[in-house]
Amino acid sequence: MEAFAHRSLLDIEGLTRADVERILDTSEAFLQVSRRPVRKVPTLRGKTVVNLFYEASTRTRTSFELAGKRLSADVINMSVSASSVKKGETLQDTCRTLEAMHPDVIVIRHNASGAPNYVASKIGCSVINAGDGMHAHPTQALLDAFTIRRQKGTLENLIVTIVGDIAHSRVARSNAHLLNLFGCEVRVVGPRTLLPAAVDSLGVRVFDRLEEGLEGADVVMVLRIQRERLAGALLPSLREYARTFGIGPATIQYAKPDAIVMHPGPMNRGIEIENVIADGERSVVLEQVEAGVAVRMALLYLLAGETTEAPAVGEAD
Amino acid sequence: MEASRSPSLEGPGVFTHTPPNVARTQKVVLDANAIQRSVRRIAVAILEATSGIEDLTLVGIRRGGVPLSKRIADEIAKVEGRPPPVGTVDISLYRDDAATALPNPKIGPSDIPFDVSGRHVVLIDDVLHTGRTVRAAIECLQDHGRPARIWFAALCDRGGRELPIAPDFIGRTIEVDPGARLDVWIDAAGPDRAVITRDE
Numbered sequence: 001m002e003a004f005a006h007r008s009l010l011d012i013e014g015l016t017r018a019d020v021e022r023i024l025d026t027s028e029a030f031l032q033v034s035r036r037p038v039r040k041v042p043t044l045r046g047k048t049v050v051n052l053f054y055e056a057s058t059r060t061r062t063s064f065e066l067a068g069k070r071l072s073a074d075v076i077n078m079s080v081s082a083s084s085v086k087k088g089e090t091l092q093d094t095c096r097t098l099e100a101m102h103p104d105v106i107v108i109r110h111n112a113s114g115a116p117n118y119v120a121s122k123i124g125c126s127v128i129n130a131g132d133g134m135h136a137h138p139t140q141a142l143l144d145a146f147t148i149r150r151q152k153g154t155l156e157n158l159i160v161t162i163v164g165d166i167a168h169s170r171v172a173r174s175n176a177h178l179l180n181l182f183g184c185e186v187r188v189v190g191p192r193t194l195l196p197a198a199v200d201s202l203g204v205r206v207f208d209r210l211e212e213g214l215e216g217a218d219v220v221m222v223l224r225i226q227r228e229r230l231a232g233a234l235l236p237s238l239r240e241y242a243r244t245f246g247i248g249p250a251t252i253q254y255a256k257p258d259a260i261v262m263h264p265g266p267m268n269r270g271i272e273i274e275n276v277i278a279d280g281e282r283s284v285v286l287e288q289v290e291a292g293v294a295v296r297m298a299l300l301y302l303l304a305g306e307t308t309e310a311p312a313v314g315e316a317d
Numbered sequence: 318m319e320a321s322r323s324p325s326l327e328g329p330g331v332f333t334h335t336p337p338n339v340a341r342t343q344k345v346v347l348d349a350n351a352i353q354r355s356v357r358r359i360a361v362a363i364l365e366a367t368s369g370i371e372d373l374t375l376v377g378i379r380r381g382g383v384p385l386s387k388r389i390a391d392e393i394a395k396v397e398g399r400p401p402p403v404g405t406v407d408i409s410l411y412r413d414d415a416a417t418a419l420p421n422p423k424i425g426p427s428d429i430p431f432d433v434s435g436r437h438v439v440l441i442d443d444v445l446h447t448g449r450t451v452r453a454a455i456e457c458l459q460d461h462g463r464p465a466r467i468w469f470a471a472l473c474d475r476g477g478r479e480l481p482i483a484p485d486f487i488g489r490t491i492e493v494d495p496g497a498r499l500d501v502w503i504d505a506a507g508p509d510r511a512v513i514t515r516d517e
Contacts, residue, residue: 004419004420022422025423025424026420028426029407029409029410029424029425029426029427032427033410036460036461037460037461038459038460038461040460041410041411041457041460042411042456043410043411043415043416044416045416046416047416301410301420302420
């Protein structure tokens with residue numbers, strides 16, 4: 001039996017294509033668990049998962065919480081507002097405190113890029129990055145890949161267009177890395193002010209005009225436009241953004257007729273995506289949510305096990 | 318379980334994980350005819366015990382139980398005119414060492430495309446040994462519904478139980494030393510057979 005080669009999931013760059021395929025294949029089995037009458041398996045009984053969230057997040061935290069509970073793990077949520085972090089505790093002290101509680105997996109979201117790497121270096125248990133600053137959001141990229149593979153039947157050689165605030169998006173970054181492993185053509189479209197300085201290093205094609213970027217796309221990933229970008233003078237107005245880069249019935253025509261539309265949520269309806277698209281038949285937004293629980297179950301299962309070969313307890317038949 | 322089975326996928330004589338200096342002996346204990354006779358006997362016994370096909374369903378335990386469950390369904394169809402519904406379970410997530418052992422590299426689907434509630438479900442595996450697989454399969458099955466009764470059928474009983482599990486239908490009882498392996502090939506490469514493998 002071959003071990004999963006990783007103890008922690010910090011970013012997509014650390015994974016091989018085979019790793020990604022193994023995670024996605026394992027996720028298929030967990031998708032079924034969530035669709036049964038009894039949506040729980042005893043697999044991680046006695047294991048402890050700590051959700052350590054330094055940034056507000058309802059859906060990602062809920063998704064991890066549900067994933068842990070459906071595996072019968074004990075899940076503890078620690079959020080910044082309710083904990084001693086507000087009282088000035090350093091990340092290192094928080095790590096030590098947590099370690100003394102002997103968790104098996106720590107799921108961390110932090111507004112500082114690299115915080116999960118720091119925690120992983122300080123602590124003996126598995127660490128899953130649930131989004132750090134502008135760096136990475138690997139579980140989002142994996143659930144997106146899982147959704148695409150289920151919808152399209154393959155992940156290979158697709159044209160995937162990511163639209164919106166690429167510069168501040170850890171989702172875009174992780175998705176680009178993952179899709180490149182499978183030979184996809186990854187395109188990014190957005191205002192120049194919202195493209196990162198070294199955009200070429202992501203291995204993507206940059207388009208200034210939405211219509212050109214969408215031409216022949218199999219998958220359209222719409223990113224959330226954060227209102228605080230207006231304050232930074234990166235966008236003149238939301239209305240102008242919606243007119244230029246919003247995905248609506250007119251612009252979606254440029255993509256392939258069977259193109260799917262994805263959004264990591266929460267959506268700003270009427271800004272980056274129009275209602276008719278968000279609720280239309282191309283939209284796979286709710287499939288993404290369902291995939292999120294399955295993929296996170298698979299990751300907890302693959303990471304929470306022992307890293308050394310445990311003696312087989314009563315090798316069955 | 319997966320570890321002990323994985324070589325069987327490659328057929329006899331191909332043991333990629335074994336150092337070449339380890340001598341092995343292999344003995345065929347059941348040939349295709351013997352297996353087919355056992356399958357037929359199990360099918361008849363199931364029909365007698367469950368009094369007909371009305372509420373009967375078969376569920377093969379991945380992976381060795383899956384081809385066997387289809388064989389038994391075929392035999393039942395010869396008697397009753399139609400086969401009972403056949404499903405499969407994968408017990409990876411229900412193993413009693415699931416939280417401490419290495420994750421299974423390939424979890425297969427549990428595919429039970431019918432409601433098991435109120436029905437007679439016969440769990441089927443190729444070899445009954447420690448009973449741990451059966452226990453896990455029972456737990457998995459109960460998460461799919463509440464059967465009226467769960468039965469258990471195996472082609473071979475090799476002894477060595479580690480749990481209080483008793484089978485309802487057994488094709489053959491075969492003595493196997495604790496250190497040896499008993500593998501069953503059905504619908505695999507080569508003729509159907511059951512083989513005991515010993516490291517010398």
